[in-house]
Amino acid sequence: MVKRKRNEVVFPNAAGIDVGGSSHFVAVPADAATDSVREFGAMTGDLQAMADWLLSCGVDVVALESTGVYWIPVFEVLEQRGLTVWLVDARQLKYVPGRKSDVQDCQWLQTLMSFGLLRAAWRPAGEVCVVRAIARQREVLLAEQASWVQRMQKTLIEMNIQLTEVLSDIMGMTGQAIIRAIVAGERAPKALAKLRHRRVKASEEDVLKALTGNWRDEHLFVLGQALSMYDDLARHLAQCDAKLDALLDERGRAKIDIGKPPRAGSLARTEFGVRQAMANWAGVDLTRINGLGVTSVMKLLSEIGPDLRRFETVKHFCSWLGLSPGTKISGGKVLACATKRSANRARQTFKMAAMALSHSDSALGGYYRRLCSRMDKPRANTAVAHKLARMFYFMLTRGEEFVDRGQQNYEEQQLQRSIAALKRRATALGFELNPKSAMLSNANANANGLVT
Template identity: 25%
Template sequence: MKFTSVLSDVVGSTGRAILEALIAGERDPERLADLARGKARNKIPALIEALEGEFTTHHAFMVRHYLDEIDRLNSTIALFDSRIATLLAEREQDLNNLDTIPGIGRLAAEVIIAETGGDMAQFASAQHLASWIGVCPGQNESAGVSRSGRTRPGNSNIKRPLGTAAMAAIRDKTSYLAAFFRRISARRCGQRALVAVMHKIAIAIWHVLHDKTAYRDLGADYFAKRDPERAMRRMIKEANSLGLTVRFDRSQLSDLRGSLYFRVRPTTSSCIRWGRGRPLCLIRPGVGAKASGIGLAGHLPPGGIPAGLAENCFLIVRSVYEATAGVPVHGCRDAQRQ
């Protein structure tokens, strides 16, 4: 028998029912497969084929022993979980605040409270906590030359869940940590960027426990808002790589007053003749917002602008406008000719 190739969890509800039936003496593959529950019932034909085989009384004895051992360990885990919950009852608010940090779950929050005591008064700053955990940048300098340094060992009991939390946090593409990871990994490497994200999470832990507040995500557009000119240069560079040029200027049209304005022009001779294309995006400030004299207009080539470029143009231009004018931005992201 090899029904582990069909069921991903052998001791789940379906696997446990089949094993109990085998221990009780049932050997008919069809009757055993009919014990499947939930989505596993879609795999009944495969289960029937996998349950063809020999299952002796010695096998039944060993399976009974292992199932009893699993039950004993589960009861022990439940007992310790109950004890931990009792000891951390006074730290419930801190646990809830830590749970708001991306990648940090209930178990990781309990480990953090257990290892640090939950009192950040013993750490002078967030950097001291990161150094104690062992996720601060290494220091390796000789004769005024800084070399790549390894991180210190630190507290491995916290460093392990922090690594897991960092890998989970970067999966959310709309979060600040994911944007920070992409920013670092582009010029360094994935492993170094992951350690940098762990350092960011350690700093967030200190502030959450020190200020007794929940985590506030800065958003994936934080870096674009912090340095709008750099975001513009990056967008121009991406447009140039696609054979286009992008220019930002102020609109002189009265009907576009108060909106952000840019034009897209081709650089290749085959795309010079566009005619009077439709606007790529039209972004206006919110109702009642103070007009800044900036407008947005654009024209499409005959084949249209690639969706990726149009999306980046919209997001970056919106971030730049909100950062400079301080008003919400609305617009259309359609990159194809209407």
């Protein structure tokens, strides 16, 4: 590690920008301009003038304070003009001395940046940001659609139409057919009960009882409005899906064969197409990792992208996710080792994927259940999410293929490790273990010297 002097200037041509809602304060080195601090407006023309002034002052690196969403236009304009922009967390300026003001903030940003005392937040490449914006919009639409489904369910209960008692999903094939018939004007319970699909577990008689209620006009009006909003959101979701497919096809031009498409219905073929497009973009098929399905991989690639060169090691990557255990040590004693709280979307995706392994018969499923037997489930979930993040990192950086050896192989390995640990402990205490032959055969103890 190269040591630098205390007062050594790392970025002599650095500038600092304090971002605001209606104006931005910019500070450049004192010898770069007569007025080293200037205020610019928030309009696009003002941002272009800001970039012109920074370039005329010889600035090449800009420290930009992250404030709400106001920094995004400034970041994009300066980046398009060829400047290197560092997005800096405002908390790094919390304890600087002096009176708090916009002018002081931009000057401190410029000073700390020139000495290399600031850390830049990670922002993925532009092509990833495009996919991320569409993917996040899709999540918002899904949440809105789910809220309207809850409103339809509430309205049906107010009319005493107990569809939730006979159907597991009121927006399934049978539920949608019944609701659309009610909105269209059908009121006869027998006619509505005939819309029951043959795979519904509830009998037609039970469905008939559930469809006998009071048809009040105000409830029917609200139900029709909710169904219309649901359909409108479904149309917008289809547009988001088409846009995502086009973006993935554009970014995944290198073809990677992940096998033959399934012979099942159109839904399975569509999922296979999305999986193929994501594999082409990432260079590896990340869905081979147990717990990471098509939806999870889509969210991870849209949030992080396939290029992880910004993270030097897998430890840096897991620390950025907030999945690495913390180390608070004082006086040689570990005070706390819990992971930090984080709203990182990729972190939440890995934790949800870890929860999906609870009933998996894979090696990762066995690992999750073994940890649950030793600690509480939240901690086990975080540990498994950490393991999934490491696999994700190695597949993208090294191009390694994930091979699942199965739960049985994992349990056999754990048994071998337990036997070896018992042998070492017995030897340290001056004893010798002589297990039964059946135990040796179950442990696959061959001529390797694991006789204890």
